Amino acid sequence: MEPEIKIVNVVVSTQIGTDIDLEYAADVLDNAEYEPEQFPGLVCRLSDPKVALLIFRSGKLNCTGAKSKSDAEIAIKKIIAELKEAGMEIIDNPEVSIQNMVATTELGMEPNLDDISTLECTEYEPEQFPGLVYRLSDPKVVVLIFGSGKVVITGLKKIDDAYTAFNKILTTLKELEEEFY
Structure with a gap:
């Protein structure tokens, strides 16, 4: 879907x-x-x-x-x-x-940001900012993931990159879930 x-x-x-x-x-x-x-x-x-x-x-x-x-x-x-x-x-x-496009979407679940923060290319400092910062290299975008499941994707040059980034993150989160649970 x-x-x-x-x-x-x-x-x-x-x-x-x-x-x-x-x-x-x-x-x-x-x-x-x-x-x-x-x-x-x-x-x-x-x-x-x-x-x-x-x-x-x-x-x-x-x-x-x-x-x-x-x-x-x-x-x-x-x-x-x-x-x-x-x-x-x-x-x-x-x-x-x-120069830049910003997109929003929903994960459809409330992610455990502490678990996700164990991944490379992530930063999570809830005292500083409530979202987890996930830097992808391909496509070269920054994805902000919030505890509510809301996702913000920035650094986009084309809309297709938003779908590619989102699907990569979903795949990674599913793999992570299997690892943790």
């Missing part, structure tokens, strides 16, 4: 130009904040799709909070259109690449 894996955050990056005037961009964009003494980029929040865009003077743009790459691309197109309309020199259809 395939687990229900839900993408909860997609972070993408692109290049929309060079030498962007962030003060001017902050004036022309709705919901934009630019406070260089606190953060070197302009932060623009959109409500549809619900994302935050970070624009830097170099022309680099990061979009975070999207539920899919296409949502991020829609948001980027909106911002590009607004900046172009304001007379700024902006790249029309920039190449957008996924």
Whole structure:
């Protein structure tokens, strides 16, 4: 049975130009904040799709909070259109690449995190953080496993990696269970 894996955050990056005037961009964009003494980029929040865009003077743009790459691309197109309309020199259809995706799912059981922490590539310090950190090398992702059975997979570049990682962990947990019980 395939687990229900839900993408909860997609972070993408692109290049929309060079030498962007962030003060001017902050004036022309709705919901934009630019406070260089606190953060070197302009932060623009959109409500549809619900994302935050970070624009830097170099022309680099990061979009975070999207539920899919296409949502991020829609948001980027909106911002590009607004900046172009304001007379700024902006790249029309920039190449957008996924930097990170975060997915969530459920194990369908309450795991014994102390037992799992005996495995290599795991860290579990419940005084510091309630979840067990499991670093996989193939796919290269980090899986957080919580005592409730909730699982968070981060460092994803594609959704297929979430299924691969989840199935590897389930197989490992079944082997571990046979060893302990």
